[in-house]
Amino acid sequence: MRNDSERTASAGRTASADLGPALTETVVVAPDAPRRRRRWSRAVSLALLVVGAALVLSFPFIAPNPYILSAGVVILNYAVLSTGWNFMGGFTGYISLGHAAYFGLGAYGTGLIVKYLELPGFVAWVLAALVVVAISVPVGIAALRVRGASFVIVSIAFVLILLLVFQSWREFTGGSEGLIVPRPFPDLLRPEHHRAFFYLFAGLLAAALVAWWVIDRSKFGTALKSIREDEDKARSLGVPTTRYKLIAYVLSALVTGLGGGLYALWFGDLDPIFQFSILIGSYMVLMALLGGVRHLFGPLLGALIVGIALEYFKLEFGDTQFHLVAAGLLLGVVVLFMPDGVIPAVGQLIDRFRPQQTSIRDVSAAELLEQNRRSDASATGAADAREASGEASTRDASDVSDASDPKEVTR
Amino acid sequence: MSGPLFLQSLILGVLLGGLYALLAAGLTLYFGIMRVVMIAHSAFLILAAYLAWWFNRETGLDPMLSLVVTVPVFFLAGFAMQRLLVSRLKPLTLTMMSVLLTFAIALIIEGALGFIFTGTQRRIQLPYAGDSLDVFGAQVPVVKLVAFVLAAFALLSLYLLLKYTRFGRALRATIQHPEAARLVGIDTDRTAGYGFGLGLATAAIGGTALSLDATIYPSLHWHWIGPLMAIIVVGGLGSIPGAAIAAMLLGISQSLLQIPLGATWAQTVFYVALFATLMFRPQGFFGGRLAQRF
Known part of the structure; x- marks a missing residue:
């Protein structure tokens, strides 16, 4: 499935002239983040770590x-x-x-x-x-x-x-x-x-x-x-x-x-x-x-x-199977709405209140593909926008078209 | 092993294989359409079995009449599931995330069944439950025969539908090459939704057939999903004939192995076949080119 993303991305790149950065993992963006903030955030995470460890260690006494x-x-x-x-x-x-x-x-x-x-x-x-x-x-x-x-x-x-x-x-x-x-x-x-x-x-x-x-x-x-x-x-x-x-x-x-x-x-x-x-x-x-x-x-x-x-559901609903429903609902919500987890979601929320983004950030292939597609859509105009986003593109990447690529057949 | 005993196991194996074939066909259909491994397939199977049991308990009519309601309802549920849930996932991580999503649905169904009907084991009491036919000295229970006929009839209809109707051609085109299918004017999104509906409809029929002579309980679906997934991997992911052949072969092997090994150990044949397939032929034995990438 990863091949297809690649193929789609490269196909898109040849179709229109400029689609932003190539498909790499780490992209350098705006290298002007002040060093002070990085040191500050490191101090915060260190403090959080110490507090967390202290909480864990003292928990048996609390x-x-x-x-x-x-x-x-x-x-x-x-x-x-x-x-x-x-x-x-x-x-x-x-x-x-x-x-x-x-x-x-x-x-x-x-x-x-x-x-x-x-x-x-x-x-x-x-x-x-x-x-x-x-x-x-x-x-x-x-x-x-x-x-x-x-x-x-x-x-x-x-x-x-x-x-x-x-x-x-x-x-x-x-x-x-x-x-x-x-x-x-x-x-x-x-x-x-x-x-x-x-x-x-x-x-x-x-x-x-x-x-x-x-x-x-x-x-x-x-x-x-x-x-x-x-x-x-x-x-x-x-x-x-x-x-x-x-x-x-x-x-x-x-x-x-x-x-x-x-x-x-x-x-x-x-x-x-x-x-x-x-x-x-x-x-x-x-x-x-x-x-x-x-x-x-x-x-x-x-x-x-x-x-x-889980402990709460066991206490509240006892031996019934209700905790299964709860776990299933939670899993479904996570998969549908925040597949990257709570930490990135909160991080984005904090980032919103910051003046600008940090200097180097990880961009996954999936996010990059989304970005390229978005810029593609805005470049080619509103007529193609529907095609480039949402459901139509679901097909693009999930499509495993045929055996045209000999390398993949032998795998 | 004596002659009649062997014959009986063989016949029972074929009857069991028919049910496996129908269910595996549904499972491989989802995979063909959207590269989705539908863990919840067997949970819907058990749900249909529970609905048949409940229908029988409330009305006293034959559980097979519940198909009139469950098949359309399941079809719509499958359509809605594909359109509203599965198609929302990001294409790049679709395969993995759809596994988790359908897993979540399976948990919800299992939990809801346990919540509503409790974990008690249930069984439908049919008037013809004890009857059996004598075939050359082998005793073949009538209920199993009825279940097989139901499954075989559904599988045949599915085959004819896919092979000879306009909708079937559109669905196969969507499976083979979605872009080309869109180019010739097929609404692939809607077709994929209908395909999901068809898959769930097979679960409805299979569940009703299962309820005729099986004891059901909410967590039973875990015992079905393993063999079914082994079948579709052995048969080659995405290939309906492959799934049907593998289901028949493995169903018969399971039934024959039950005599020397006992019921529990005979189940391992599915997993042995699964691991052997992965070691020697990861794309599956009967599969087409679709399976090769996974």
Whole structure:
């Protein structure tokens, strides 16, 4: 589908003389932004970071009762999973709806190793993470052979298979009766147990965020983002796309699996229906999208919003299925109206009150195409405006016309 | 495996394959029209099954009569969904975002069904539920036969509609080359909407056929979407004959494997086929050139 955008864009460019900048990722615009403001905004984000970290660290002491504390643990767990998902979804643009598979594998791996090998909980946790990596490599190789729709299908199929296997293989996994994981700290009382795991989850989240931040600023991260923007072009520029995608996929599975293993040690009772539910996978996507997949703290923010909302719906509507409707509505609204997430939406709002835009900004291929199209429409006049925007153009880019391009046939 | 038992599994496999074929045809139709993977397809299937069950409980009439209402309603719902929701998505990210959008719709349907009808398992009690025909020693339940005939009839109508009517030609032209279709005067937007409507209409028929002899509950659709998506990938995304052939083959394999492996493990045949297809032939086995890019 990315090819088509490219083809449409280049076709448009030849049609009329000047259509603005070429199709690149970073566009230099108005290089006269005062340096003072940049330093100021850096200070603000640093302050926000410190305040946020302080809030997280002091939460177990602020929390009025163990229930609120356990809700905090759940939300941190969601944040870990969603950040893990974002290693794949955010950098490469491959949306996996089946990441619950790695959540479940991490959890069940930990539980089964504790049960059968009788190792201490945290050793089992690390071993389970290695198992997750070992499984994610072949699955990743198979899944990453295809793009777009097929990748999503494979990711869903994978979690459905695992659900089937873990439910049916009763002798080994305990099937639908579930699996009890002994607590790693047997002498702690319940609130203290929650508190210990709150900090463990916070540590894991911090490690994941640092890893994401490092990749985001590295050459590797740039290569992954070039895959997101235009995979074929990235490949033709020498980015080893298959290997990089696989590394991102395995990293993503690792973080998600670590989150799952910690969940198993914390919660202590596993059930295939919950561990391998597509719903968990879709929550990860929803949180990351809601917060903003291109931002470090996007998934964390999304987890905060969605996690609190889910707890509220469970309290308010109890055991009914109403939380599904709410999650579905929220996901639909996010996809339709703010596919880039809350952080960019708020950022745009703030930008409106600023005198001008910053010097260098990221422009995605999609936005650029929209810009070109808009300038095209205004250039050719009102008669063609309808054709160039809105529904008519939907066809242009979604059109996968024919096998005229030999390169794409062989892929 | 004894002769009659084999024959019975084979027949049951064909009957099941017919239903799969109809549903997979709908799913691959959406993909052909707009490159949309419609996760909510099986949720609409279960919705139709619930409507048939509810109709039967309220009126006591045969659940198949509910088709008179559900098919047009689903057709309109599909048309509205394409025109109002799917076509609003940005073209560049359409495939991914449409997956999420239809996923959201599936969640809403599942949640609403659970909210209105509760999670209790439901089943229609038909007067002819226990009857079966004797075919060379194999026992073939009448309800399954009725469901198959319904599905086969719908699939045949869909085929004839696409092949021989003016609208079918317009729809196929839209699938093959939207720009060229617009050039010759086809209103591709409206045609795509009708195509979506047709897809949902197959879900209505399939759901009614399913409700005849299956126990239904709100989260059942997850058990359907996996096999259906495996079928359309194996058959080649966008190809209706490919989907039908793959559905038949996999339905028969599932039915035959149920004897040595049991019902749960037999389901894995879909996923094994899916992964094998991706490893050896990512564009699918029967698909046309449409599938190659995905």
